[in-house]
Structure formats: structure tokens, C-alpha cells
Amino acid sequence: MSKIIQMLLKELDAESSITHKMLQRVPNDKxxxxxxxxxxxxxxxxxxVAELPSWITMALTSDGLDFAVTPYQPALVSNTGDLLELHNRSLENGKKSLESTPEDKFDEDWILRDGDNILLKTTKGETVRMSLSQTIHHRAQLGVYFRLLNIPVPATYGPSADEMH
Incomplete structure (x- = not known):
């Protein structure tokens, strides 16, 4: 396995551990x-946030996504348990795709579009990396939601104000 894929797997594991802590705190009543x-x-x-690791698979197994042909359909979840199950499935799916994809596929083009309107043209490898960035971005938004709802924000890259003594 290439060093790049090993690095991405390591980052995916680290970020997913943080994500799991966040998803555990999502209250069913909110x-x-x-x-x-x-x-x-x-x-x-x-x-x-829970489904984003599966976008790694989409990036590595397709040439793109066209919202005009395949409108975004969010995963159906009805409680915190569903979120955790979705995240676990997405993570396992993303890891398997990373582990089984030859590194030379990472240089192939991947295009996000809405019909004739090209929203993003990048490589599959860059799209994989972007899915990790999207996870971090949206997870931070989730932290803001928690703060506004007075839900303790878990530590991410160091202690949070809610976990400091």
C-alpha cells in the first residue's frame, strides 16, 4: 500500500474518532x-457529517456526480443510534475503497456538476482529500450547534472549554 493511501487512512481514522464523539452527543429531542x-x-x-466518509468511495469509483441526474438524497436517520450506524457504515465503506484502489486512479478526473454547469473539476485524489476537509468543516458547524444548544462540545485537536478543569 502506498504511503499516500496509508496517510489518508491514518487521517480518516483520526478524524472519524473525533466525529464519532460528536455524533454520540446529538440529542434525539433536538x-x-x-x-x-x-x-x-x-x-x-x-x-x-455521518455520511461523508462514503464520499471517498464515490470519488474513487465514479467519474463524478451530476446533481441534475442524481439529486442529493440525504440518508434517513431518526435518532442518534441511526447517525452512529450510518457513520460506521460510511467509514468502513470509505476505508475499503481507499485500501483497494490503486494509487494511479487518484490522478483521474472527477467532476461535480449540475447538468451543464460544472461546479468542480478536480482529481479523484483531491476529491478524497476534500471529503476529509468537508467532514472537518461540517463537524465544526456541529460544534457551534452544540454550543448554541448548551451541549458540551467534545475535544477535537486539544481540550475543549467544556472538558477543561
Whole structure:
């Protein structure tokens, strides 16, 4: 296995451990809460965070995603247990794809579009990396939701204000 794939697997494991801690704290009674009408609900945001590792597989096994042909359909979750199961499945799926994909595939093009409108043209490898960045980005949003709901924010790369003594 190449060093690049080993590095991505190591990062995926580390980030997924943090993500799991966050998803465990999503309260079932607040799933429909949203901080603003333009914001995702807590359920939508947490569901997206949980499914993002599976985007690694999509990047490595397809040439792109066209929202005009395949509109985004969020995973159906109805409680915290569903979120954790979704994350575990997505993570296992993403890891298997990384482990089984030859590194030369990482240089192939991957295109995100909405019909004729190209939203992003990049390589499959860059798309894998972007899915990790998206996880971190949306997980940080989840931390803001927690703060607004007075839910203790778990540590990420160091202690959080809620875990300091």
C-alpha cells in the first residue's frame, strides 16, 4: 500500500474518532432544531457529517456526480443510534475503497456538476482529500450547534472549554 493511501487512512481514522464523539452527543429531542431558517437542521447536518466518509468511495469509483441526474438524497436517520450506524457504515465503506484502489486512479478526473454547469473539476485524489476537509468543516458547524444548544462540545485537536478543569 502506498504511503499516500496509508496517510489518508491514518487521517480518516483520526478524524472519524473525533466525529464519532460528536455524533454520540446529538440529542434525539433536538433533531429538528436549526439555528437559522437558512441553516440545516441538526439532523440534516449530523447526517451529512455521518455520511461523508462514503464520499471517498464515490470519488474513487465514479467519474463524478451530476446533481441534475442524481439529486442529493440525504440518508434517513431518526435518532442518534441511526447517525452512529450510518457513520460506521460510511467509514468502513470509505476505508475499503481507499485500501483497494490503486494509487494511479487518484490522478483521474472527477467532476461535480449540475447538468451543464460544472461546479468542480478536480482529481479523484483531491476529491478524497476534500471529503476529509468537508467532514472537518461540517463537524465544526456541529460544534457551534452544540454550543448554541448548551451541549458540551467534545475535544477535537486539544481540550475543549467544556472538558477543561
Amino acid at each position: 433533531l429538528d432544531w436549526q439555528p437559522h431558517q437558512k441553516s440545516m437542521t441538526l439532523k440534516q447536518l449530523a447526517g451529512h
